[in-house]
Amino acid sequence: MPLSQSKRQQIWQTVRLIPYGKVATYGQIADLAGLPGRARLVGKSLSCVPEGAAVPWFKVLRSDGKIAFPPGSQQAHLQVGLLQEEAIVVVNNRVKLMTFQWQPDLAEMLWKLSR
């Protein structure tokens, strides 16, 4: 278990807020989860998401929109497939954030403040 239970839960909860058809970056999730500057922890937390859990780990990308896994890897292919199921366009292992990035609304910001 790489992370303390509470932080991991908090990160997973935040990832669950990403709406259908949208994506977010590791840093964005860290900030919204109340853990600014800890984008790497988001990656660690997502690496231990159990199979079939209601956490859309595949919608979290690097700050430039690229998929974090090595291009061509089995995991990268899986992620691309899952993204396409939500009509998110992936080109060269990258998603155009300008088009698909999640813009949290007021309700979500309030959740953040009261987490």
Add this chain to the structure above:
DNA sequence: ACCTTGACATTGG
């Protein structure tokens, strides 16, 4: 306590 390791981010060339 020291060192290494990441599903990271930012900046500069």
Add this chain to the structure above:
DNA sequence: GCCAATGCCAAGG
């Protein structure tokens, strides 16, 4: 856009 250097932070040896 690609790459390298830095900064970052918690886990595990």
